[in-house]
Amino acid sequence: MTEGSGEPQGGAPVNQVPEVTAPPVLRVQRATLPSRIGLALGLAAVLLLALGPLWALDSVLRTLISVFTLLALAQMWNLLAGYAGLVSIGQQAYVGLGAYGLLLFADTLGLPVLVSVLVAGIVGTLVAVPTALLAFRLRGGYFAIGTWVIAEVYRLVITNVSQLGGGSGLTLRAASSFDRTTRLYLTYELALAVGVGAVAVTYLLLRRRLGLALTAIRDGEQSARSLGVPVFRTKFVVYLVAAFGCSLAGAVIYLNLLRVQPEAAFSINWTAFMIFIVIIGGVGTIEGPIIGTIVFFVLQETLSGYGAWYLVLLGAVAVVVTLLARRGLWGLIADRTGWSLFPVQRRLEER
Amino acid sequence: MTWVNVVVQGLLLGGLYALFATGLSLMFGVMRLVNLAHGDLSIVAAFVALAIVDRFHVNPLWTLLVVVPLMLGLGYLLQRGLLNFALRGADPLPPVLVTFGLAIILQNLLLEVFSADSQGLDAGRLENASIRVSDRLAVGWFPLLTLVTAVGVLVGLQLMLSRTRLGRSFRATSDDPEAASLVGLDPRHVFAMATAIALATVAVAGLFLGVRTTFTPSIGPTRLIFAFEAVIIGGLGSIWGTLAGGLVLGVAQTLGAQLSPGWGVLAGHLVFLAVLAFRPTGLLGREVPA
Numbered sequence: 001m002t003e004g005s006g007e008p009q010g011g012a013p014v015n016q017v018p019e020v021t022a023p024p025v026l027r028v029q030r031a032t033l034p035s036r037i038g039l040a041l042g043l044a045a046v047l048l049l050a051l052g053p054l055w056a057l058d059s060v061l062r063t064l065i066s067v068f069t070l071l072a073l074a075q076m077w078n079l080l081a082g083y084a085g086l087v088s089i090g091q092q093a094y095v096g097l098g099a100y101g102l103l104l105f106a107d108t109l110g111l112p113v114l115v116s117v118l119v120a121g122i123v124g125t126l127v128a129v130p131t132a133l134l135a136f137r138l139r140g141g142y143f144a145i146g147t148w149v150i151a152e153v154y155r156l157v158i159t160n161v162s163q164l165g166g167g168s169g170l171t172l173r174a175a176s177s178f179d180r181t182t183r184l185y186l187t188y189e190l191a192l193a194v195g196v197g198a199v200a201v202t203y204l205l206l207r208r209r210l211g212l213a214l215t216a217i218r219d220g221e222q223s224a225r226s227l228g229v230p231v232f233r234t235k236f237v238v239y240l241v242a243a244f245g246c247s248l249a250g251a252v253i254y255l256n257l258l259r260v261q262p263e264a265a266f267s268i269n270w271t272a273f274m275i276f277i278v279i280i281g282g283v284g285t286i287e288g289p290i291i292g293t294i295v296f297f298v299l300q301e302t303l304s305g306y307g308a309w310y311l312v313l314l315g316a317v318a319v320v321v322t323l324l325a326r327r328g329l330w331g332l333i334a335d336r337t338g339w340s341l342f343p344v345q346r347r348l349e350e351r
Numbered sequence: 352m353t354w355v356n357v358v359v360q361g362l363l364l365g366g367l368y369a370l371f372a373t374g375l376s377l378m379f380g381v382m383r384l385v386n387l388a389h390g391d392l393s394i395v396a397a398f399v400a401l402a403i404v405d406r407f408h409v410n411p412l413w414t415l416l417v418v419v420p421l422m423l424g425l426g427y428l429l430q431r432g433l434l435n436f437a438l439r440g441a442d443p444l445p446p447v448l449v450t451f452g453l454a455i456i457l458q459n460l461l462l463e464v465f466s467a468d469s470q471g472l473d474a475g476r477l478e479n480a481s482i483r484v485s486d487r488l489a490v491g492w493f494p495l496l497t498l499v500t501a502v503g504v505l506v507g508l509q510l511m512l513s514r515t516r517l518g519r520s521f522r523a524t525s526d527d528p529e530a531a532s533l534v535g536l537d538p539r540h541v542f543a544m545a546t547a548i549a550l551a552t553v554a555v556a557g558l559f560l561g562v563r564t565t566f567t568p569s570i571g572p573t574r575l576i577f578a579f580e581a582v583i584i585g586g587l588g589s590i591w592g593t594l595a596g597g598l599v600l601g602v603a604q605t606l607g608a609q610l611s612p613g614w615g616v617l618a619g620h621l622v623f624l625a626v627l628a629f630r631p632t633g634l635l636g637r638e639v640p641a
Contacts, residue, residue: 087447089387134624137631138583140443141385141450145579146627149620152576156617268572272455279448308459315455322448323436 030207030343038341046196053185061188065256067297068195069249070273074281074289075198076245077274082284083206083214084238087140089271090147093131093154094243096266097124098250100158103260106174108163113174117190117251124247125240127154132239136232148268155266169261172254183255190252198245199342203286205241206344210234279318282328286342291329356488357609358602363491365581365601366498367563369594370556371574372581373504374549376593379582381525381545382438387450389578391457391571392550393557396422398465398568400472400558411472411562418554426550430543438542454571461568472561497559502594504552509590511548521545580623586636595634 031039052061073091080086101120105111111119131150138146159167175183205211213234216224225231254260273296281292303310321328327335334340375389386392399421400414437449474493481489512518520541524531528538560566560574577600585596600619607618626633 081444085443087444089447089451134627137627140383141379141387141447142579142583144387144447144451145385145576146583148572149576149580149623153617153620153624156613156620160611160613160617272451275448275451283444308462311459312456312463315452315459319433319449319452319456322445322452323433326442326445 028346030346032340032343034339035341035343042341049192050189052188058184061184065188065191067293068191069253070277070296071195071289071293072198072245072249073270074274074277074293075202076242077271078278078283078289079202079238080242082278083218084235085218086235086239087144088147089144089268090151091242091246091274092266092268092270093147093151094124094128094246095250095253095270096151096155096158096262097127098247099254099260099265100164101247102251102254103164103170103172107172113255116174117248117255120251121244121248124250125244128240128243132236136235151266155262159262165260167262169259172258172260175255175258187252187256190255194249194252199286199290201241201245203342203344206286210237211344214238276314276318279321280328282330285327285330285334286344288328288330295329353487357605359488359490361602361605362598363494363498363601364605365598366494366501367556367559368577368581368600369597370497370501370504370552370559371578372593372597373508374552375578376582377508377545377549380588381521382542384434384438384446385450387447387575388454388457389553390574391454392422393553393560393574394461394566394568394571395457396554396557397472397561397566398461398470400561401470404472411474411558415555415558418558419551422550422554423547426547427543430546431539434546435539435542458568458571465568467567467569469565469567471565472558474562478562493562497563500555500559501597504555505590505594517544577619580619583633584623584626586633589633589635592633592635599634
């Protein structure tokens with residue numbers, strides 16, 4: 001190969017820009033027809049749900065509060081495990097911290113209830129900082145148990161604080177400043193906001209650079225790092241977002257339940273439900289947790305009479321889906337139809 | 352003398368934790384699998400022993416002759432039939448999710464079959480007999496037997512790993528499954544043998560737990576957490592670390608409980624977090640963090 005000649009002759013030229021034929025005119029395509037239809041239908045559904053107090057029975061509203069808060073929890077777990085590879089089984093820490101944050105700020109310090117919910121979310125996020133610094137020293141399965149141990153630490157510390165009711169817990173008094181109906185409607189709208197907010201935040205985060213960074217990390221952590229992706233910072237941000245979401249959801253859940261007790265608020269069952277919902281719906285998809293939440297509630301309503309057998313079944317379904325249909329129900333739908341309601345990927349299309 | 356007693360009781364308790372940690376450590380060492388159903392499997396063993404004791408009215412220690420081979424076989428089948436499929440590919444999600452699902456299944460099956468009642472295994476006189484060292488220091492025969500058994504199991508495991516053909520196949524497959532299969536080892540079989548042996552130690556741990564204290568179908572996760580803490584405190588990849596980790600955890604718990612009854616388990620957790628913060632490789636671990 002002659003030095004400096006314009007023609008590349010076999011192999012790649014080392015020190016020169018190769019001549020490039022005019023590329024086909026491409027553009028980055030994100031939204032698709034199904035996604036636009038989905039977005040429109042979704043917004044209409046959210047509007048309809050926001051008007052729920054006008055058309056739904058109180059009992060329906062109460063069920064929907066659980067649905068929306070579980071959706072928020074599940075979507076946060078999906079962001080952690082499905083996108084950042086952080087398989088935590090300690091997210092109940094934030095449900096409990098949200099609940100106790102609400103109790104502390106609304107009852108003990110007398111802040112307004114709405115402000116207390118928000119502050120509880122912030123407190124959960126602050127606690128997540130040292131938690132992440134410790135737990136991130138572990139990987140994979142040991143990270144999972146590590147997060148669980150740290151959740152247990154928070155539970156045991158709170159159990160030992162008699163001002164917070166110790167092991168038997170406390171009842172939230174601040175909520176009694178509202179009459180029953182106002183409290184129900186307020187909690188309902190908050191739950192809807194947290195549920196929709198969790199989906200929207202996940203979607204918007206994944207559309208940004210963070211989404212690209214997460215994809216790069218998922219495909220190969222070492223190679224992502226070598227390309228300059230800030231691996232630690234990306235995972236750290238995701239962990240904090242998930243802590244914030246779960247703490248907010250925890251505060252809203254206990255604004256509904258009123259009775260805060262450490263065993264229940266820090267129960268591993270919260271995380272077990274998140275996992276089942278995400279796995280059955282489809283891990284690593286935004287649509288998955290939405291479908292999973294609906295399926296989970298239908299199963300719960302129909303099978304809860306079977307007691308422990310119901311949980312045996314849920315466990316078995318999670319195992320089977322993990323091994324045989326890794327991307328859950330939404331994966332099956334998307335493979336068949338090519339739909340994507342929340343397009344976070346970038347497609348190249350010829351103009 | 353009270354404090355000496357507290358430390359001695361802690362060391363004896365630590366023997367039980369080391370016994371629990373052995374299987375977890377072995378499975379992670381050979382196949383990098385963290386079995387979240389580890390604790391629940393030990394409770395399964397305890398309930399099987401209970402069923403045998405109820406039927407035949409024998410001392411629970413005799414049931415080891417049945418329960419250990421049973422768990423050995425169960426371990427082999429579990430690995431071949433289920434866990435090996437979760438280990439395909441580099442995705443960290445399936446192993447965690449499959450073993451977590453298995454834990455939920457086992458807990459609730461036990462709940463349906465044996466109810467939520469507290470149960471215990473009655474080992475008769477052995478359970479309460481103790482050696483009086485002085486007025487304030489007595490060493491229970493059974494806790495001592497537990498500690499000696501833990502040391503025996505760990506020594507046996509160490510010899511097996513360093514001296515036997517099976518141990519060599521474990522180490523080879525752990526280092527590089529593909530290279531190991533090139534020289535004629537079947538990783539699926541090797542992994543299954545490791546899980547079988549791990550569950551045999553889990554059976555011993557579950558049985559000793561059942562004699563030492565009462566148990567219910569829901570206490571498996573706590574056993575998993577203690578086993579995990581012992582492994583991390585001691586250091587990954589070190590057999591003697593696992594023993595040291597168990598002993599440190601036991602002493603931390605009894606010291607904490609001595610300060611205030613509510614602080615026992617918490618003190619153990621705090622020691623674990625301190626190790627994680629200041630010495631992530633563990634007390635005796637290799638210089639590779641978890």
